[in-house]
Amino acid sequence: xxxxxxxxxxxxxxxxxxxxxxxxxxxxxxxxxxxxxxxxxxxxxxxxxxxxxxxxxxxxxxxxxxxxxxxxxxxxxxxxxxxxxxxxxxxxxx
Numbered sequence: 818x819x820x821x822x823x824x825x826x827x828x829x830x831x832x833x834x835x836x837x838x839x840x841x842x843x844x845x846x847x848x849x850x851x852x853x854x855x856x857x858x859x860x861x862x863x864x865x866x867x868x869x870x871x872x873x874x875x876x877x878x879x880x881x882x883x884x885x886x887x888x889x890x891x892x893x894x895x896x897x898x899x900x901x902x903x904x905x906x907x908x909x910x911x
Contacts, residue, residue: 825866827892832866834889838882839864852881 839849850860855874862868863878870878879886 828869829866830892831890832864834891835878835882836864838884838889842882842884844882849878849881853877 839846846857846860846864849855850857853860853874855877859868859874860878863870863874875889876886879889882889
């Protein structure tokens with residue numbers, strides 16, 4: 818089964834956020850690998866966007882880098898189309 822290109826792109830963005838957070842914390846890949854106890858190639862595949870990490874791995878990576886999990890997986894989403902937002906929340910207009 819071929820992977821969905823949208824999912825692959827999202828995985829790459831998360832991988833880039835992991836790498837950026839690691840570099841911001843002035844840590845090497847080896848530092849994170851040592852702190853998490855992960856296999857070197859497994860961590861490198863996650864950071865390169867070649868592998869989909871389990872939630873447990875993401876939690877260990879976040880802890881090792883010293884950031885909240887949300888910092889690693891945060892996504893900026895475009896606003897929903899008006900019809901998908903539901904009814905307006907304010908009083909009806911004149």
